[in-house]
Amino acid sequence: MDYLALFISAVLINNFVLTKFLGLCIFFGISKNLSASVGMGMAVTSVMTMTSILAWLVYFFVLEPLGLQFLSTIVFVILTASFVQLLELIIKKQAPTLYNMWGIYLLLIATNCIVLAVPLLNVENHYTFLQSIVFSIGSGLGFALAIILMASIREKLAYADVPKPLQGLGVAFIVAGMLGLAFLGFSGMM
Amino acid sequence: MEKAFFILLVLVGVGAFFGIVLAIANKKFAMEVNPLIPEVEDVLPKGQCGACGFAGCAKYAEAVVLDPDVPPNLCVPGRAEVAAKVAELTGKKAEETEPRYAHLKCRGTKTAKAAAYNYQGVPDCGAAKLLQGGPNACKFGCIGFGNCVRACPFGALSMGEDGLPVVDKDICTGCGKCADTCPQKIIELVSFEAPVTVSCSSHDKGGDARKYCKNACIGCGMCMRNCSHGAIKIDKFLAVVDKEICKECSDPTCLTKCPTGAIGSLTGKTKEEKSA
Numbered sequence: 001m002d003y004l005a006l007f008i009s010a011v012l013i014n015n016f017v018l019t020k021f022l023g024l025c026i027f028f029g030i031s032k033n034l035s036a037s038v039g040m041g042m043a044v045t046s047v048m049t050m051t052s053i054l055a056w057l058v059y060f061f062v063l064e065p066l067g068l069q070f071l072s073t074i075v076f077v078i079l080t081a082s083f084v085q086l087l088e089l090i091i092k093k094q095a096p097t098l099y100n101m102w103g104i105y106l107l108l109i110a111t112n113c114i115v116l117a118v119p120l121l122n123v124e125n126h127y128t129f130l131q132s133i134v135f136s137i138g139s140g141l142g143f144a145l146a147i148i149l150m151a152s153i154r155e156k157l158a159y160a161d162v163p164k165p166l167q168g169l170g171v172a173f174i175v176a177g178m179l180g181l182a183f184l185g186f187s188g189m190m
Numbered sequence: 191m192e193k194a195f196f197i198l199l200v201l202v203g204v205g206a207f208f209g210i211v212l213a214i215a216n217k218k219f220a221m222e223v224n225p226l227i228p229e230v231e232d233v234l235p236k237g238q239c240g241a242c243g244f245a246g247c248a249k250y251a252e253a254v255v256l257d258p259d260v261p262p263n264l265c266v267p268g269r270a271e272v273a274a275k276v277a278e279l280t281g282k283k284a285e286e287t288e289p290r291y292a293h294l295k296c297r298g299t300k301t302a303k304a305a306a307y308n309y310q311g312v313p314d315c316g317a318a319k320l321l322q323g324g325p326n327a328c329k330f331g332c333i334g335f336g337n338c339v340r341a342c343p344f345g346a347l348s349m350g351e352d353g354l355p356v357v358d359k360d361i362c363t364g365c366g367k368c369a370d371t372c373p374q375k376i377i378e379l380v381s382f383e384a385p386v387t388v389s390c391s392s393h394d395k396g397g398d399a400r401k402y403c404k405n406a407c408i409g410c411g412m413c414m415r416n417c418s419h420g421a422i423k424i425d426k427f428l429a430v431v432d433k434e435i436c437k438e439c440s441d442p443t444c445l446t447k448c449p450t451g452a453i454g455s456l457t458g459k460t461k462e463e464k465s466a
Binding site: 062067068074078082083085092093094159160161 | 205219
């Protein structure tokens with residue numbers, strides 16, 4: 001039950017994009033197009049889960065025994081960036097269809113704040129190994145949910161009569177704010 | 191002091207570890223790029239229109255080089271010239287491509303058509319269609335906000351003064367982007383050989399069709415009865431020309447018999463003039 005609560009809280013209550021305001025660059029950059037958003041959401045979820053597993057192992061087996069917890073940010077940055085590079089090389093060779101689907105999104109993730117934030121929060125909250133996996137998958141799906149919702153709205157917005165000064169990003173910011181308000185409603189769930 | 195040493199050790203260790211892993215992976219998972227691919231890509235017109243069925247020119251170049259089943263003549267905008275070059279580079283046999291161009295199956299000019307209501311929204315055919323199928327009384331015809339004009343990667347389309355898009359047959363490459371984007375699906379790709387075509391898409395009953403638009407095909411069947419080859423059929427109040435039979439016809443009597451002028455010869459150049 002604990003895991004379920006953690007999962008729901010990561011997806012809805014503490015949604016990374018809409019309540020913690022992380023990963024906004026890709027959230028606004030990609031969300032013009034629904035199919036691209038689905039690809040991005042999937043890529044973020046899987047990369048985030050894998051890097052947080054790796055980061056958890058490094059933190060609790062290398063950094064903590066040596067008393068170097070304060071190095072976690074810089075080490076996780078190196079970890080994430082290198083891991084994404086490695087993953088790109090591998091799927092380019094082993095799974096070309098997946099590579100074509102993810103394509104550039106994978107490299108965009110390499111220096112993304114969400115992907116760095118999740119491993120950092122995992123160790124900060126002293127999650128166990130399983131808890132951190134559940135939390136990462138939940139956060140990834142929360143991001144996917146937010147970006148897919150946003151893309152569906154923005155595809156509809158293309159046909160709306162938006163005042164000229166607000167066209168494009170302006171109205172997107174307003175819509176994101178409203179989505180954030182709506183997600184605030186989940187905070188009473190637990 | 192000891193701590194500083196550990197910091198150095200951990201950072202250098204992590205950096206070196208990933209450096210080495212990446213270097214090994216780079217060797218192990220190295221992709222060989224066929225030098226022919228960029229060469230073929232250079233030959234292609236780079237309209238990125240996707241008429242070949244691939245996502246852009248680079249993808250087609252890759253496919254045509256690597257896959258022996260992909261023919262070299264898929265590039266519609268490039269016509270025979272590019273097909274020949276691609277065939278030469280890839281060592282495949284070039285086959286004749288039939289040049290095509292976009293043709294609008296609607297003659298609902300501003301003066302000819304009746305309006306259903308006064309549309310004041312976004313000037314976009316797709317948006318207008320969402321409101322009861324568009325502002326025209328005829329729900330099949332051209333809405334006239336020029337989505338096709340904006341979609342054309344080669345600038346072959348322009349909006350005519352009569353409210354219908356005009357195709358410049360010399361520039362049009364037949365890529366079909368406009369046909370895909372048209373929400374009414376009334377742009378057809380016709381070959382230069384097709385002598386007769388019906389420039390109307392209305393399936394309304396004769397009386398209604400005429401009320402909605404003066405130039406509509408009313409499905410009277412005059413053309414069908416006058417065609418000695420049996421190339422014309424009426425499908426739900428709309429004449430349909432069988433292009434395979436029609437190709438052979440030397441004196442199209444159907445053209446003179448049409449009461450509304452919906453059926454017409456493609457006044458554009460013939461195939462011979464085009465290639466000359």
